[in-house]
Amino acid sequence: MSIESRTIYLSDTTAASNDKSFTVPTNRLWTLKAVRCVLTSSDTVANREIQLTVDPALTGDTLPYIDIRAGVVQAASLTYYYQFFHGASRITTIADTDWLSIQLPDAELRPGSVIRIFDSVDADASSDQLDIKLMIESRGGTI
Amino acid sequence: MSGYRTVYISDSSTGVDDTTGAIPGIVANKTLTVPTDRYWRILSLRATLTAAAAVGNRRVAMTIDRNDTADTEAYVEVRAGVDQAASTARYYLFVPNVDRLTAFADTDWLVNPIPDMELPPNSVIRVFDQANIGTTGAPDDLDLRALIQERGGKG
Numbered sequence: 001m002s003i004e005s006r007t008i009y010l011s012d013t014t015a016a017s018n019d020k021s022f023t024v025p026t027n028r029l030w031t032l033k034a035v036r037c038v039l040t041s042s043d044t045v046a047n048r049e050i051q052l053t054v055d056p057a058l059t060g061d062t063l064p065y066i067d068i069r070a071g072v073v074q075a076a077s078l079t080y081y082y083q084f085f086h087g088a089s090r091i092t093t094i095a096d097t098d099w100l101s102i103q104l105p106d107a108e109l110r111p112g113s114v115i116r117i118f119d120s121v122d123a124d125a126s127s128d129q130l131d132i133k134l135m136i137e138s139r140g141g142t143i
Numbered sequence: 144m145s146g147y148r149t150v151y152i153s154d155s156s157t158g159v160d161d162t163t164g165a166i167p168g169i170v171a172n173k174t175l176t177v178p179t180d181r182y183w184r185i186l187s188l189r190a191t192l193t194a195a196a197a198v199g200n201r202r203v204a205m206t207i208d209r210n211d212t213a214d215t216e217a218y219v220e221v222r223a224g225v226d227q228a229a230s231t232a233r234y235y236l237f238v239p240n241v242d243r244l245t246a247f248a249d250t251d252w253l254v255n256p257i258p259d260m261e262l263p264p265n266s267v268i269r270v271f272d273q274a275n276i277g278t279t280g281a282p283d284d285l286d287l288r289a290l291i292q293e294r295g296g297k298g
Contacts, residue, residue, distance in 0.1 A: 006181075007261050008208045009218055023193035033260035034219045035209075039154070052228055089243030095224035096202055096273070101256075133218040135207075135260060 002008040007033065010134040018048070018128040019118035020082035023057065030109045031137040037117050039074060047073035050082050051120040052104075062131050069120075070102055071097075076123075147294045149186065155286040171201065171272035171285040176210065176265065183262045184292040188237040190270045192227060193284040199276035200226035201283065205237050205257065210267045221257050229276075261274070264295075 014021050018039070024030045041048055053064035072094055074080045081099045086106040094100055109115070117132055154173050160257035171192055177183045194201050202224075205216035225247060227233045234252045260275050262268070270287055277283045 005261070007263050009214075010265075011216075011218075013216075031223070034258040036216075036218055039200075060275075081220055085207055085219070085256075087240040087256050088260055089256055091243070095245075096204075096222045099220070099222045101221070101222070133216060135218050135258070137260060143207055 005031075005137045005139040007076075008136050008138050009055045010136060011132065013131040015129060016048050016126055018125050018130050018133050019116070020130055021114050022117045022132075022134060024111050024113045024114075024142070026111045028111060028138050028140040030113070031107065032104055032109070032115065032134065033085065033137050034133075034135040035082075035104065035115075035117065036133040037084075038079065038083045038129075038131040039082070039119070040079045040122045040131075041074055041076050041127040043077050044124040044127065045076050046121060046123035047075055048128070048139045049073055049121050050080075051118055052084060052102075054107075054109060055114050055116070056110070057114045066105055066107070068102060068104060070100055072100055079102065089090050146246075147292050147293045150293050151293050152289040152291055153262075153287065171203075171270075171277065173270055173285050173287050175287065175289055176264050177221065177267075178243075178250075178296070179191070179264045181264060181293055181295040183266070184260065185257060185289065186238070186269065186292055187260070187288075187290040188257070188270070189288040190235040190237070191232065191284075191286040191288075192235065192272070193232045193286075194227055194229050195277055195281040195283050196230050197277045197281055197283075198229050200228055200274060201206040201225060202273045203235050203275050204271060204273045205255075206269045207210070208267050209263075212263045217269075219258055221255055223253055223255060225253055226274075 050070040052068040054066035088101040207219035
């Protein structure tokens with residue numbers, strides 16, 4: 001396993017989803033450096049709540065080990081931009097009408113770990129659109 | 144690959160200058176691109192925006208993208224979050240691990256935290272006015288000063 005880290009970009013913009021996950025490959029170690037998510041809510045009336053979790057993907061232990069809440073709700077028919085990173089200042093109200101920053105732990109994640117970003121209310125899984133952009137510090141594998 | 148060194152990078156060109164070509168309609172807009180054989184870590188990014196007389200509130204933002212025509216969305220987006228009116232000069236500092244200010248200090252200074260990470264080659268750092276205020280006839284002026292920890296290349 002290589003010990004040298006490199007930063008990689010990961011993206012998931014598949015349509016019609018409010019729940020997305022990324023799994024650390026079996027021969028990699030990941031540190032989340034930045035997570036940007038853009039949630040475009042449908043006209044279904046409900047307040048969405050963005051949440052980020054990390055769990056070890058064990059069948060006997062399904063609870064998250066990291067649980068970060070945006071802490072601000074998003075109503076129907078809006079587009080909000082959420083920026084997670086270590087060292088961010090947590091904002092408790094939307095800035096610039098549509099932007100929020102939230103802190104992340106500075107943690108290297110073991111292989112198999114699952115990073116999940118989702119609407120904890122599950123307001124409209126079929127018509128909400130959740131786009132995720134990750135910047136990951138990755139080590140291991142073959143460069 | 145050689146070791147780390149700190150480099151100073153400046154773009155104080157005036158007017159509508161955009162180092163990678165103008166984005167239509169946006170006046171205050173500058174980018175710095177990580178060279179193909181380098182890795183960059185932003186230690187400090189200082190932006191000075193001098194707003195011209197065109198009426199409107201400027202809203203400065205900083206983004207990082209992967210410089211891919213098939214994937215043009217930002218991966219990092221940090222908003223200054225405070226408006227800047229016409230005919231004023233404001234100083235914005237983007238650095239890792241600082242507290243975010245929600246109003247200008249000392250009448251004209253604002254600081255925002257950014258992620259502390261190494262950027263791969265070809266990544267694009269962009270500072271711009273999201274509100275798209277100004278005209279080419281009376282442009283705003285945006286100056287960038289970046290302190291970069293760099294590795295790669297021949298040193």
